[in-house]
Amino acid sequence: MRVMVDLARCQSYGQCVFAAPEIFEISGQEVLEYDSAPSDEWRLHALRARAACPVQAITIGPAAGPGQDLRQPPATRPAADSVGVLR
Amino acid sequence: MSGYPSSRSERVVIVGASLTGLHAADALRDGGFTGHITLVGAEPHPPYDRPPLSKRVLAGRMSADSTGLPQRQDLDAHWRLGNAAVALDRDARTVTLEDGTTLGFDKLLIATGTRARRWPDPDEAALTGVLSIRTREDAVELQARLAARPGRVLVIGAGFVGSEVASVCRELGLDVTVVERSAAPLAGALGAWAGTAAGRLQRRHGVDLRTDTSVVELEGDADGRLRRARLSDGAVLDVDVAVVALGAVRNVEWLAGSGLTVDSRGVRCDPYCRAVDADGRPCDDILAAGDVACWPHPLYEGLLAVEHWDNAVRQARVAATTILHGPVREHTALPTFWSNQFGLNIKVVGVPGRADQVAVLQGSVERAAFVAAYGRGGRVIGALAVNTPRALDAYAEMISRRMSFPPDLNAADAPDPVHVLDLAVPAAG
Incomplete structure (x- = not known):
């Protein structure tokens, strides 16, 4: 599980800290810090934090990358044509 | 082909597999795109978040491996990581990669971002201990050097990245000297008044801040390790770690000869993220977004080039809209950014x-x-x-x-x- 907060949008309301104290904390007066790769055991807390955020700044999902996109093996066409995943 | 992609055989190639590329792919799928998406990345890593690198990762409070960005949905994308694009042929509609592969596209999104500006003297830049901070590897190396508790860290440049590095050094209890050519830190982004206040803040936190000063020479020992820095005021600092924080350079060299309008400010775009060719005409099938793009914003004179997280995400979404529907939505978001320091x-x-x-x-x-x-x-x-x-x-x-x-x-x-x-x-x- 990966967590990302849009810190340009975040206004440090701190609702995420109440919903998932294992992941989010306010450091100092207004600085939000968070664990971007928390244990899956806190998934429900993370989802609650995402729902509770007043400015909807939290994204949760599996780590982006090829590992998430190999449901079908990629078929490679000849290089001169193109390369892509056939859907 | 001048239409907008609707069929499953349409090919979108996104060059740049970082924040902009990821969000563009996500927005394309959100918009119902069912064709092929290929994400090309020069770095070997899947998309990761850079802001923590100069903050929590550097402080040793977060692993660089944890910076991978989340994916909101199955992107059904083909990833070409660790394989930089080296050429664009507009007429043939192909991108050539480092390994010789040629990718054909119906729509191309240029999202190659920036890299850290290197120390200008190549021999001095090559000294062990002279570092930048832009990539995961940079952050891992610098974190290890800070954890080894050097006697003093030299930060060259007091923009946001340099100031964040100085903040981490003080948090770790390390002596740090920040050398800034202008009169105050952060002055380029925030003006002299806020820069002066930032300078007072840094000094109050124990930073040895030297403004109106530049580093004229980095000296190494016989083994090629950094040992000293000579400053423009004649001062000599004994340092074995120097962080070069002199801003970023846009990754546009691979577009040389492509016929697009490209300069040090990046790829010139129209408000819909369409790249502008040498005759000033926007290309319907070649777009740019993120740090590498510059474009006219209705609220500001001239062109804006914005190297911030928020712009990467928003501009990626505008580019995806243009790819799917043509020039219907302008990128007019205000630049927004944040920093945590001291x-x-x-x-x-x-x-x-x-x-x-x-x-x-x-x-x-x-x-x-x-x-x-x-x-x-x-x-x-x-x-x-x-x-x-x-x-x-x-x-x-x-x-x-x-x-x-x-x-x-x-x-x-x-x-x-x-x-x-x-x-x-x-x-x-």
């Missing part, structure tokens, strides 16, 4: 660096909780909020509405009277 939450909206006047309108600088508005030509063009993040939306609204400066707020926490300070007028971009 225990403060700093948020900025608009373009304060272009202002000719500034005024604190709420709170107090002495108490380190305030909002300053920036004006140019009698209009509000930017705002800076320190430890007052919830105030900034109202200022964004003032900027968008081109309100007159200084705005008459009558805020309950306004200084009385409000002082308007003149700033040296920077050139428009």
